[in-house]
Amino acid sequence: MKPQLKVHYFQHIAGEGFGSCYDYLKSLDAKVSATEFFALPVDRPLDIDALPHVDEVDLLIIMGGEMSVNDEANYPWLKIEKRWIRRYLAMGKPVIGICLGGQLVANALGAAVSRSPFQERGWHNVRKLNHVPEGSFDFPAEFQVMQWHSETFDIPKGAVHLAENQVCRNQMYQIGNHVLCFQFHPEITQDALKLFLANDEDAAIFSGQYVQPQSVLKCSSKDKFIEGNQLLNQAIAYVLQRSA
Known part of the structure; x- marks a missing residue:
């Protein structure tokens, strides 16, 4: 009998769960658990032993958040989280990193994360780069997806750069066949977008020619979310199949 898939996700802010992939994970009969870093007491240091043992996780999904990976002074658990990610990556187990999650994986491996x-x-x-190596994760040559970031990652050493756009060159990368990281938000749903937009403090810090107004985003049609959601499900299937 095949053992039940154990999925763990790291959540950094209250309104940003794993969104669209929940139904897909349930279709795989996955057991889903979470570490909610935003709920940790600010006056109590996080012990790495309080996180799951790497052997207890078959798939790690690292979600986004408004903090910077470089802001360990204000979010001391970031240092512990990156240590745990390095430990998990050393086991060659599957990982999906979304926005801050992709930045955390890159930074844990020594790559810089800086202001975009x-x-x-x-x-x-977002468009696929030319000359992506054969056998890499396959996805459409161009697709539209939700962006919500002020910083971006450098591509970690040994990773394959997969996608870019005219605003931010580093949009997507993979490591081996078991790690896929995105700068964008393929997991976003209509309900999740409403929660994003309800965060007035976060919205107020965004400006410039590539920032769409809230009035436009509030009118996003249901079909806008399909491409990204499908891409995420395909990414999960890829890292699970290739690392099995």
Whole structure:
């Protein structure tokens, strides 16, 4: 009998769960658990032993958040989280990193995360790079997806750069066949977008030519979310199959 798939996700802010992939994970009969970093007491240091043992996780999904990976002074658990990610990556187990999650994986492996020249918020096109190596994760040559970031990652050493757009060159990368990381938000749903937009403090820090107004985003039609949601499900299937 095949053992039950154990999925664990790291959540950094209250309104940003794993969104669209929940139904897909349930279709795989996955057991889903979470570490909610936003709920940790601010006056109590996080012990790495309080996180799941790496042997207890078959798939790690690292979600987004408004903090910077470099802000360990204000979010001391970031240092412990990155230590745990390095430990997990060393086991060659599957990982999906979304926005801050992709930045955390890159930073845990020594790559820089820094301010992006332009902020992105809203529906923007992303395109596959030419000459992606054969056997890499396959996805459409161009697609539209939700962006919501002020910082971006450098591509970690040894990773394959998969996608870019005119605003932010580093949009997607993979490591081996078991790690896929996105700068954008393929998991976003209509309900999740409403929660994003309800965070007035976060919305107020975004400006510039690649930032769509809230009035536009509030009118996002249901079909806008399909491409990204399908891409995420395909990414999960890829890392699970290739690392099995």
